[in-house]
Amino acid sequence: MRRGTADAALERPQLQLALAVSAVLACGLLAATAVSTAAASAGVATANAASVARGSIDSSVLSTDGSALGIAASNLAALALLAAGAPVLGSLTLVGIALIGIGVGVSAASVVAALGAAETLARIAPYIVFEAAAVLLAAIAGLLPTAHAVTAWLRTGRQPGRAYADGLGYGLRLTAAAALLVVLGALIESICVARGA
Numbered sequence: 001m002r003r004g005t006a007d008a009a010l011e012r013p014q015l016q017l018a019l020a021v022s023a024v025l026a027c028g029l030l031a032a033t034a035v036s037t038a039a040a041s042a043g044v045a046t047a048n049a050a051s052v053a054r055g056s057i058d059s060s061v062l063s064t065d066g067s068a069l070g071i072a073a074s075n076l077a078a079l080a081l082l083a084a085g086a087p088v089l090g091s092l093t094l095v096g097i098a099l100i101g102i103g104v105g106v107s108a109a110s111v112v113a114a115l116g117a118a119e120t121l122a123r124i125a126p127y128i129v130f131e132a133a134a135v136l137l138a139a140i141a142g143l144l145p146t147a148h149a150v151t152a153w154l155r156t157g158r159q160p161g162r163a164y165a166d167g168l169g170y171g172l173r174l175t176a177a178a179a180l181l182v183v184l185g186a187l188i189e190s191i192c193v194a195r196g197a
Contacts, residue, residue, distance in 0.1 A: 011166065014155055018148035018167060019140065025147075026097065026139035033101025038109040066193035072186035079134060079182060083175040085142030086168055093142025100135060126192055130185030134178040141174035 065071070078100055085093025111120045145167030152163035 011152075014152040014158070014163065015148060015166070015170065017151045017155070018144055019170075021147045021151060022140040022143040023136070025143055026093075026136055029094070029097045030101050030104075030135070030139065033098055034105040034108065037102045037105025038112075039105075041106045041109045066190060068186045068190035071189050071193075072183050075131060075134070075182045075186060076179060079138040079175065079178050082135065082138035083141045083171065083178070086145050086171045086175075090143045090146045093139055096142070097139055123192065127185045127188040130181045130188065134181035134185065137174045137178035137181070141171035141178065144171045144174065 065074075078096065081096035081099070082093050085091055085096065108120075111123075115123070145164045148167030148170070149160035149164035152158040153160045
């Protein structure tokens with residue numbers, strides 16, 4: 001085997017492990033933050049219930065622009081915060097996970113309090129899969145370089161700096177995929193907002 005091929009054969013299992021670690025960490029932290037915030041925000045949910053019941057499912061989010069461009073800009077900013085953690089050992093990603101988890105928890109509690117779980121799901125189902133997948137991909141991208149450096153070093157003794165750099169490249173690809181999902185989700189969401197669904 002040539003040297004490059006041998007390196008690639010060693011790289012794949014470490015990258016897969018790093019992806020798995022990043023995914024579990026991102027999903028777990030996002031879910032824990034969102035669920036705990038939703039449970040603790042009953043007062044906010046009650047205050048927003050009237051607005052949501054009148055049809056404004058986006059009443060508890062910062063952006064009130066229901067256009068595809070407005071929605072995409074807001075969501076791309078959130079992705080940027082998550083992905084920005086990649087060059088700084090995932091620190092900004094962890095902050096982003098907390099902020100987004102809190103926002104999702106408060107928003108979800110408000111909408112579910114007003115509409116019920118079934119109606120909420122019916123309204124967001126067309127686009128939430130794209131947006132949720134984008135958030136997870138961006139969070140994974142922000143954590144991946146550090147996870148890759150640590151797993152490569154622990155499993156093979158490989159230079160962490162090189163593994164970190166490799167993780168940055170893979171993280172950029174994940175971020176690009178997340179951005180495409182956000183744009184698609186924003187287009188669908190803007191149609192749903194325009195229809196009042």
